[in-house]
Every structure is written in structure tokens, then in C-alpha cells.
Amino acid sequence: MLNVKNRIAAFSLKAEFASRRSKLYRIAYSWCHDAALADDLAQEAIFKAIKNAASLRDVGTIDTWLYRILFNCWQDYLRIKGRNVEFVEMHDEGQTEHVDSYQQSQIVRRVRSSIEQLPMSLREVVTLSDFAGFSYAEIAEIIDVPIGTVMSRLYRARQALKQQLLDFGSDELVDMKLRRVK
């Protein structure tokens, strides 16, 4: 009976992991800007999560735990490839669903480009916060740094993005709006 319960629990946990695959893929994509690599990272994270499910003490912390695994997979990749790896941004843009209007693609391209120019440590934090929606404490847990470091990195990331996106905020967007009205 206990065995059956354990199997049901394991199955349930696998389902939990699988249900988060899409989110894992998206955050991985925000780090690497490469769909194939993001896919591999998400798959690897799920695989490791299933393999190490016993180390998940509290199901309530499953997201933090899972993203930490993903982050470690990403760090492993960077270590192997070297920090200076060049990413080709949006090279598979044509497969993007729904981002079909000129306005949307322009904004997305500009913001992603600005994010891509951030140092990787800032990019990781700002996407975990502003895209994935984690709290500072959760981000600190995921990337294994003090919470003060998270605050500092997030501050620097947003300052840099604000500066870059402010420059974009006038003429080009006005032009886009006019195009839309037409």
C-alpha cells in the first residue's frame, strides 16, 4: 500500500514538474535568447528534478527549487562554453507565435536587445524578478547569493534598462502609434 502511495506521489510530483516546463523554458530563453538551448536547459532541469525529487523537502517551495536547478544547468552550460559565449538574439524570431504586429515586434526587439546588453548576472536577476515574478528572497535562494546582492543587481539592471529604454521612448514609439492609428 505504501508503495502504491509513493508511486502516486512520485507521479504527482512529475506532473508538477511537467506543468512548469513552459515557464522554465521561457525563463531560460530570457537568459540565453536561443530557443534550442532554452529547450535543452528546461528539459535537463526537469530531468534532474525528477532524478532528485527526494531532495525536495517542501512541495511549497517547488518553484524556487526547480528554478534553482534550472539556474545551475545554465551555469554549467556557461562554464563549459565560457562566459564570453555570443548569443544570436532572436534568430528564430520567425517561429514566434502571436508577435505579429509591427509595434509588438519593435518593442520586443528593443527591450530584448537592451536586456541582452546587460551583464549576465544582472540579466538573470532582472528576468527572475520582472518576468518570472520571484521575490528577492526567492531569487537569492535560486542563484545562491545574499539578498543584498539581488537588490544591488536588480537596481543596476533597471537603471541600465531605464536609460536605454528612455532613449527609445519618444520618436520611435510616437511613430508606431501613428502607424497604428492609420
Added chain:
Amino acid sequence: MSTSNISDERLNLFIDKELDVDDMNEIHQILLHDKILRERVCQLKAVRELVGYAYSEVPVSRYEKGMHKRGSSIYRNAVAASVILLIGVFLGWGSYQYSPNAGSIISAENAFQYVANQASVDHEQRNFVLHIDSGDVKIVNAALNEADHLLATYRNANLPMKLDIVTNKTGINILRPDVSPYIERIKKMAADGHVTLFACQRSIAKASKQEGVDIIFMPGVNTDKSARDLIPDRLKDGWVYIKA
């Protein structure tokens, strides 16, 4: 406390709701009277929303290609509406209308919960659209608290305002007398004439089909439009969008 004493680091903590209650309230109070600080907060919020938006649509993964279903029309429309919002953010940070209680219903999981569209905002009339797409008690309570707060704030300031409460998906249930515990509260809220209630036409049809009965709403609920049509129209007209 003057604006100059509030660093951007602290404002980051503020918009991320990482300050304690007293500090949050202190900044809320200053924001009511400090336009420059509102602009700074708005800029940071806009950056945060843009980062969220930038990855709301990504290339379909290999894994999902075989099983991926296209997102709902409502979602696609919401993305399009959000673009209009973001354009508004950049065009008019200076006229940002800050809602001191907005943080209470912001959920980090959604990319666009609370962004002001200032592109064509009428400075005399404040218009808000409160979008509720869930029947979850916590979300609905927070949304109704926000609505109460908005109404009280503008009533006390003697400023004209309009508030459209647009419900869809399971959110429509809050307007159904047979299932909703919120009917009396919403009636009181709508009594002063500033609030208009909407239940999404498409969601009604879906619920009716699922339940096999006609869906009955409290008096005064508009049911002739879908949320996907209504919300973008409001945003284009410069209404402030609040997502519960």
C-alpha cells in the same frame, strides 16, 4: 520626507513590495503629493513591465511544438492591448495617475497588471477599468478593495471618475446572485453611479453551455460585449487598466 531622500534603490524595493508596511505607507503618502516621485516610480514600473512583456511571447519550444495550442483570443488581444499601454507609458510618464493601493492586487505572475495609459488621458475625468478574470476569493477581495479605495479617494478629493468592472472567465461569477457572496457589496459600490459592471459575453456563453442553464446576473450588469472587445477599447481611450 522630500523626494531627494528617497533613493532609486528604495523605490525599487517599493515597487517590488519588499519594504515593510510602514515604509510602504510612507512612500504611498508622499506619492499622493509628489509628481516627480510619481514619475520616478512610473519609470521603474514601466521598465519592470517591459521586461515582463519582452518574453511574454517566445519561440515555441521543440517540446511544445507537437502539443502546443494557440493561446486564446482573449490572451492575444490582451497582449495587443498591453502594447498600446506600453506605448502610453512612454508617451506620458508625467501624467501618470498613481493609485496608492494598487500594489495590493498586483500579482507578479502576470506581465501587465497595472500600467497607466497616459496617451490620451483626460485630466479632468479619471477613468479606470478593473479587470477580474478569476473567482478566487483572495483575488476578488483584493480587487473589490481596490475599487472601494479608488471610489473613496476620488469621492474625497471631489474629482469625477468612472470605474468599469469588467469580469470574464470565472470572474463573471461574482456578479451572479445565485453563487456570489459579493452581490450586496457590489450593489453598494455601484449605487453612486460611478461604477459600470460588465460580464463578458463569451464567458457567459461558455458558462451557460457548461452548466446547461441560463446565467442570471444582478441588475445593472452589461452582458452585450466581450472582454476582448471592451478592454482594448477602454485602453485606446486612455483608461487606466488594473488587472486583478
